[in-house]
Amino acid sequence: MFRKIDDFLASYKQLSESTARVLATLTDESINQTVVDGHRALGQIAWHIVATIPEMMGRTGLGLSSVNEHTPPPSTASEILEGYKAASSELLTVLKSTWTDETLTEIDDMYGQKWPRGMSLAALLSHEIHHRGQMTVLMRQAGLKVPGTSGPAKEEWTQYGMEAPPY
Secondary structure, three states, X not given: OOOOHHHHHHHHHHHHHHHHHHHHHOOOOHHHOOOOOOOOOHXXXXXXXXXXXXXXXXXXXXXXXXXXXXXXXXXXXXXXXXXXXXXXXXHHHHHHHXXXXXXXXXXXXXXXXXXXXXXXXXXHHHHHHHHHHHHHHHHHHOOOOOOOOOOOOHXXXXXXXXXXXXX
């Protein structure tokens, strides 16, 4: 749970930069990659991350308008990336100008439970990280090079003058 707005802003700035790098790797062909039929495709998961920003923050009373949470996933990878950049940027801007450390203790109804806003922000980060992990598996299956998000990806170790771990 976040107790300081500046802590969230710093964490989310770093997270959103990593997520944008992942989304920038997607191609129009890859967004149709699924694990099995009947499950979300890569582009649907990516768009779910985007749409959750205004959806979840709307439950806290924070109105974000750059992305309509009810819009179906776009048909191109570039539109998904642009939507993410718009929503994540707007979130940082609006939070900076409207919330304070005290705001983080206010309670909202979140999916039938009562959460302090600092917990809602932590849940937003966890949600994004979770789905970004799902995306990286599908990206590898689609033949894409996965960028590192919390350290180097397997293909990036050599850039640091090191061999990738064997497992």
